[in-house]
Amino acid sequence: MSESLWKGCLQRLEKELPDQQLNTWIRPLQAEEQGNQLRLYAPNRFVLDWVREHFSTRIEELLAGQYPDSPPQLIMSIGAQPTAPRVAASDERESRARTSAPASTPHNANLNRDFTFDTFVEGKSNQLARAASLQVVDNPGQAYNPLFIYGGVGLGKTHLMHAIGNALMNGRPDARVLYLHSERFVADMIKALQHNAINEFKRHYRGVDALLIDDIQFFAGKERSQEEFFHTFNALLEGHQQVVMSCDRYPKEINGLEERLKSRFGWGLTIAIDPPELETRVAILLSKADQAGIDMPPEVAFFIAKRIRSNIRELEGALRRVMANAHFTGEPITVDFAKSALRDLLALQDKLVTTENIQKTVAEYYKVRVSDLLSKRRSRSIARPRQMAMALAKELTSHSLPEIGDAFGGRDHTTVLHACRKVQSLRESDARFDEDYHNLSRTLSS
Numbered sequence: 001m002s003e004s005l006w007k008g009c010l011q012r013l014e015k016e017l018p019d020q021q022l023n024t025w026i027r028p029l030q031a032e033e034q035g036n037q038l039r040l041y042a043p044n045r046f047v048l049d050w051v052r053e054h055f056s057t058r059i060e061e062l063l064a065g066q067y068p069d070s071p072p073q074l075i076m077s078i079g080a081q082p083t084a085p086r087v088a089a090s091d092e093r094e095s096r097a098r099t100s101a102p103a104s105t106p107h108n109a110n111l112n113r114d115f116t117f118d119t120f121v122e123g124k125s126n127q128l129a130r131a132a133s134l135q136v137v138d139n140p141g142q143a144y145n146p147l148f149i150y151g152g153v154g155l156g157k158t159h160l161m162h163a164i165g166n167a168l169m170n171g172r173p174d175a176r177v178l179y180l181h182s183e184r185f186v187a188d189m190i191k192a193l194q195h196n197a198i199n200e201f202k203r204h205y206r207g208v209d210a211l212l213i214d215d216i217q218f219f220a221g222k223e224r225s226q227e228e229f230f231h232t233f234n235a236l237l238e239g240h241q242q243v244v245m246s247c248d249r250y251p252k253e254i255n256g257l258e259e260r261l262k263s264r265f266g267w268g269l270t271i272a273i274d275p276p277e278l279e280t281r282v283a284i285l286l287s288k289a290d291q292a293g294i295d296m297p298p299e300v301a302f303f304i305a306k307r308i309r310s311n312i313r314e315l316e317g318a319l320r321r322v323m324a325n326a327h328f329t330g331e332p333i334t335v336d337f338a339k340s341a342l343r344d345l346l347a348l349q350d351k352l353v354t355t356e357n358i359q360k361t362v363a364e365y366y367k368v369r370v371s372d373l374l375s376k377r378r379s380r381s382i383a384r385p386r387q388m389a390m391a392l393a394k395e396l397t398s399h400s401l402p403e404i405g406d407a408f409g410g411r412d413h414t415t416v417l418h419a420c421r422k423v424q425s426l427r428e429s430d431a432r433f434d435e436d437y438h439n440l441s442r443t444l445s446s
């Protein structure tokens with residue numbers, strides 16, 4: 001039988017399955033080919049059951065496709081392939097990652113190799129989270145344990161977690177690093193309970209050097225999973241094994257999560273990622289365009305970044321759309337071109353953030369009336385919210401300074417400019433004011 005029997009299957013599966021599934025279920029398998037048999041070894045029972053249930057029929061079909069006259073027999077078990085060299089996945093990077101990982105350890109393949117510190121653009125909004133993540137890489141299990149990263153959708157939490165995992169693996173290729181979404185933890189646990197394999201489940205998750213677990217808000221309301229995670233979490237911390245968690249909100253704000261978990265999550269370092277400011281958005285766009293081999297004029301990046309503010313995933317979506325349009329039409333990427341390519345998206349955005357909406361939201365936040373913001377009153381309790389609203393209108397809408405002045409009771413454009421500068425300097429000198437700004441822009445952009 002050909003040595004490349006499993007390789008042939010892998011090549012087909014790589015075309016058929018999304019990367020996530022390949023990395024989680026298929027690439028961790030080891031193959032041994034003997035006579036008319038293909039033996040596949042799974043690193044643990046979960047992988048074994050999952051592959052049996054979801055992929056074995058397809059693998060058998062692929063085997064039969066290669067030897068229609070005498071289809072090879074597929075045998076699956078837990079363990080490591082005893083002698084022969086492993087059959088490498090066709091993706092070279094994955095194959096390198098696998099070769100360095102002991103077979104029976106929780107595999108490292110669910111790390112996305114593109115999410116590294118090198119591809120993570122630093123800005124004010126993510127500086128602390130990035131610095132803390134680098135500390136974790138330098139001193140895993142010691143520096144900040146657990147590291148809890150929270151922030152809105154699409155702001156780079158997952159990217160940072162993978163960057164930690166990849167850097168840990170680069171420093172110590174035999175490190176047992178496990179990245180997973182909380183949903184997977186829950187699914188594995190249920191499966192383990194069904195199969196009476198909870199001890200194996202425990203061993204699996206407690207045997208890692210670093211557990212990177214994403215979107216833990218998913219545990220909300222799932223008591224049994226929380227219980228299990230609580231014990232896993234404690235065991236890891238006691239063993240000085242690193243835990244990194246991400247969540248879409250501050251731990252104390254997760255409804256349906258046990259108090260003891262909330263409090264324990266705060267034992268290490270809890271750190272926020274905020275929505276990126278304009279300069280960071282521009283830098284991210286330029287960096288992503290560069291990675292895609294596109295020469296993006298800075299003024300186009302600036303235009304897109306100014307108009308798409310909600311999160312980086314949306315920013316990437318807009319960039320992809322512009323690049324695809326340029327590719328199909330062969331036209332150069334200019335501001336006008338981007339404007340036309342993003343027409344629908346921008347119209348939607350404009351509808352969402354209007355000056356009226358900003359005035360209303362700011363007035364509610366500071367408990368003043370909208371009419372006060374538009375009035376001539378100059379007391380600080382009114383002037384500050386008014387300046388805040390003007391600065392937000394400049395940042396979040398595409399209106400000009402005179403247009404914004406008009407919308408605020410017919411003020412001059414220099415008043416708006418002054419408000420923007422004042423807000424900028426207050427944000428730098430007054431942390432509370434800066435937090436107000438972030439809260440408001442988050443509310444308005446979501």
Ligand SMILES: Nc1ncnc2c1ncn2[C@@H]1O[C@H](COP(=O)(O)OP(=O)(O)OP(=O)(O)O)[C@@H](O)[C@H]1O
Nearest residue numbers: 119120121152153154155156157158159284312313
């Ligand atoms: N600072 C950054 N530099 C470069 N790319 C970034 C940065 N932050 C986020 N991204 C990119 O934005 C996209 C979304 O990021 P990511 O998936 O990490 O968000 P998230 O915070 O985990 O969101 P969710 O809560 O929805 O899972 C990814 O493609 C990521 O590479």
